Amino acid sequence: MQMTLGEAGGALVIELRETRLDAAVAIRFKDAIRSATAHPGSPVILDLGNVEFMDSSGLGAIVGAMKLLGPERPLEIAALSPGVRKVFRLTRMDTVFRIHDHSPDTQAFPATG
């Protein structure tokens, strides 16, 4: 599961570097989000700009990630392809996530230590 971490407007940006978020990778996705957000902090924007296809397991994994972060740390999503947007719309899960039309203008994540 390839992800790139960055920062935009005080939010942690997680860019998924995969073309499919589906049943084959849903568990790995959730584990990767857990590691990427291990340190408490800023809101999280999940950039799905590279994802061409997502199934209900992928959607479930994003909902799982939202629950993992908890109510104090909102998970927003960005840059949905038409097929991905369709899954959010049909299930009405577009009503519980803040969805950005475009990928955020991300700065490289500052090195720590």
Next chain:
Amino acid sequence: MIQSDPTPLPVLTTCCNSSLNDVRALLVQVDKFLHAQGTPAEWVEDMNIILAEVLSNIARHGYSDMSGRIDLEIRLGMNELRCRVSDKGRPFDPKLIGHRAPEPTRLREGGYGWFLIRSLARALTYHRVKDTNCLTFWVPVGHKLPIAALAD
């Protein structure tokens, strides 16, 4: 594998093993086939979503602790994509599932699959014949397919 058919309409006949990785490879093959036939993107998306849900359900619930084969046929009609999926996993009754999506605010992590299938597939039928499950459905195509084969 694309086989020729007595009619000039293209058919994809293929199969995969019931692992989620093999299912994914099959879905990629279907996507390429439909794009190669000039199917409009919106209907390719619908077919991709339906098939992903159908096949991953067979892999996880139909075969669950065993492994088996899933057969797939997609037939391009003038105004629709007709699909047939068969497997030898456990029988199931699609009539009982997926009539409603989970309430969004409950933040459920599952239970959306059959709702998506029902939302996008037309004329969904299920038969169990001997040891085989057979699911058929079609996806409407908004305008006639620009099928290269028909131009000949």
